[in-house]
Amino acid sequence: MRLDAEMPFFFGPDAGLFGMYHAPSVPARRAMLMCPPLGQDLIRCHRVYRQLAQSLAEEGMAVLRFDYYGTGDSAGDSAEVDWDRCVSDAVTAATELRQRAGIDRVIAFGARLGGSVALTAAERARFMEVIAWDPVLEGDRYVAGLDAMQAALREDAGRFNRPRSHSDVADQWLGFDIGQNLRHQLSALLVAPANVPTLVLDSMPASPTARWERIVSHRGKVAAITPPTPWDDLERLETAILSHPLIQAVAGRLKEVA
């Protein structure tokens, strides 16, 4: 492995965004920006994001992983995470990637809310394509799901010796403080189709493909990945999400459009 080919650094406003640049093994013609999900999904996906980045860099792509403001190693508190800032951070990261790699053609990848960020930022960031893994399209259902899991967490006998009080679990989602602003932003979120080719990688448990039609009917397609990814399983909240089929599907797609 080319260790110096993976460089951690800070960039963006006040050098507050953390990035990990994976230099390509050969001169690259394309680059990939990996938009992380939010909350616990970010931690669970860290390893598969790294594996995918390494795999693509070996195939000759310049890759940038990064953390939004208020997440991961970036500046800011968890309670300060803001949807609009996440989208503008993705735009900033795309600019940074173009400068580092000396390439204009950037494809975006994102899992869950990371896919939603990539789709939302597509025009401003001038992505040539978006690959979204189980993106969140309707925020109100997503918020309801998180609220339900947080309520179940309060009484999780596998975690706590006694049920916790309602105030103990208030204003948080699965380990992270949430501001009212983010709650409102996500509740109102309705991701529009991106005006670029879009590939949705679907590994939602028993999901009807029709749920993606709204964003892929125009310029895109859906590919199924098995087995289903346990995104919303409270018992596996701290288990890493790993998926070789995902890595193969992304690599395969990039070979198709090379």
Added chain:
Amino acid sequence: MREEAHRFGRARHLVGISGLPEGPRGETGVIVLNAGLVHRIGPFRLHVELTRQLNAAGYPTLRFDLSTVGDSAASGGQQTRAQQVCADLDDAMKLLGERAGCERFVLFGLCSGAQNAHVVAATDPRVSGAIFLDGYAFRTLGYKLRYYLPRLADPARWARRLMRRAGGAPATPKTTPQPVFAVAPAPREEVIADFTGMVGRGMKLYLVYSGGISNYFNHARQFRECFGKVMSHPAVTTRYAAETDHTYILTGDRARLLDGVGGWLSRNFPPASAGRHP
């Protein structure tokens, strides 16, 4: 406070973030080890919150990924895991020493992080303090009494058992949770000898155990039951947080943990003269 991203180490295989306080710095830096396989930000970003709070209090910090964890690669050497951990911590102490001028170090580790911190703290004279969260522990007689006696005295439990025997109710299938975090056992006498050696050479220890490890630890008294009289040494502080889980998922629990760590550090390693002890 300023944070810097580093690729460092004997094989430039490690990745970490140093946090450097504004103004005068103490001589003691705090190094945070991975909890299980979670990358350096820690469970629910615990390590980010911790290091930034300590930076604000004047302590230089480093949160980093050990070899093969998070963003760090293998060093390529032929070493046991314990040797690797010691070499990685040597690299980490050198880096923080270069960036912040620290000469002494406090290690912070949760679960396997506590186990790794223990290995280094037992052998490296630069380590002057350690914070072990849910580290080594053993099921003692006291543990078993506290666990089983209430169950023996519970009539509802007996009734359920009798009904199952009579075939009146199906046994509830037991699901075995997947172990995500775990501390590998070590011989008890060895652990006691390590703790005794640590305080003997002037180290300060802070043991914080949570209700999340109730399958082998269930009372504040168990520190003494496990490790004997060394737990009463003035250099040792213990805390049992029965209400919390293993990884501090609730932000209020995390805040109380961080306040406890900050208070313990300021009492034992005051920022202005941090590290100035034998």
